[in-house]
Amino acid sequence: MRLVLIGLAAGFFSALLGVGGGVVIVPLLLLFCGFEARSATATSLAAIGITAVSGVIAYAIHGDVNVGYAALVGLPAASSVGFATALQQRLRTRTVELLFAGFMLAIAVWLFLK
Amino acid sequence: MNYALAIVLGLVAGVLAGMFGIGGGTLFVPTLILLGLSQHEAIGTSLLAIVPTVIVGTWRQSRYGNVRWRAAAVLGVVAAIAAQGGVALAEALPASTLRRLFAVLLVLVAIQIVLRGRTSAPSPDAE
Numbered sequence: 001m002r003l004v005l006i007g008l009a010a011g012f013f014s015a016l017l018g019v020g021g022g023v024v025i026v027p028l029l030l031l032f033c034g035f036e037a038r039s040a041t042a043t044s045l046a047a048i049g050i051t052a053v054s055g056v057i058a059y060a061i062h063g064d065v066n067v068g069y070a071a072l073v074g075l076p077a078a079s080s081v082g083f084a085t086a087l088q089q090r091l092r093t094r095t096v097e098l099l100f101a102g103f104m105l106a107i108a109v110w111l112f113l114k
Numbered sequence: 115m116n117y118a119l120a121i122v123l124g125l126v127a128g129v130l131a132g133m134f135g136i137g138g139g140t141l142f143v144p145t146l147i148l149l150g151l152s153q154h155e156a157i158g159t160s161l162l163a164i165v166p167t168v169i170v171g172t173w174r175q176s177r178y179g180n181v182r183w184r185a186a187a188v189l190g191v192v193a194a195i196a197a198q199g200g201v202a203l204a205e206a207l208p209a210s211t212l213r214r215l216f217a218v219l220l221v222l223v224a225i226q227i228v229l230r231g232r233t234s235a236p237s238p239d240a241e
Contacts, residue, residue, distance in 0.1 A: 047189035072117065104227070
């Protein structure tokens with residue numbers, strides 16, 4: 001039942017904002033379903049695939065999907081994700097986390113001012 | 115120049131996805147806006163760009179035995195249905211509202227990454 005509620009929230013925000021939904025799924029699995037961090041991350045990734053396909057179909061009907069640009073950013077990401085998964089098994093780098101967090105905040109400021 | 119930047123940000127998005135379980139969309143959307151897509155096009159295109167990333171990510175994680183398949187199936191199917199509601203709302207909202215909502219999301223993600231690093235100590239169990 002908790003999984004159903006998490007899925008509802010994740011699917012809605014994922015499609016609304018164009019993100020995978022892991023932002024919603026991972027913390028909720030950790031908090032409410034007793035998942036360990038790595039299995040929450042991995043299970044979230046698997047669920048996101050199905051969600052994204054559903055969103056893509058609906059946006060494509062509205063003419064809002066650009067396949068060329070999707071490949072331009074999506075294929076490099078697909079090539080680096082495996083490397084990062086391997087890295088995640090070995091280390092937890094506080095520096096990397098803080099760098100990413102700072103990067104996100106910078107983009108948020110840019111989007112607000114745009 | 116922007117294309118090169120897009121590829122670099124794509125690589126960074128993959129690292130983010132692999133390490134934090136975020137599909138990469140948090141970086142895809144701003145990158146696509148930078149390339150000149152509208153907010154709605156950036157969202158739709160980001161969701162497509164996520165697909166290859168999560169396929170590779172899931173495959174790698176499943177080799178480590180980290181994926182709980184039944185939970186993933188329940189989450190995925192319910193989320194796929196709820197996604198239709200999300201798209202309908204996005205198409206009804208103006209781009210500026212979506213952009214601000216997205217900025218708020220990024221702040222939440224940043225906080226989440228920092229907090230998660232603090233609360234969950236490195237777990238040696240590789241299961």
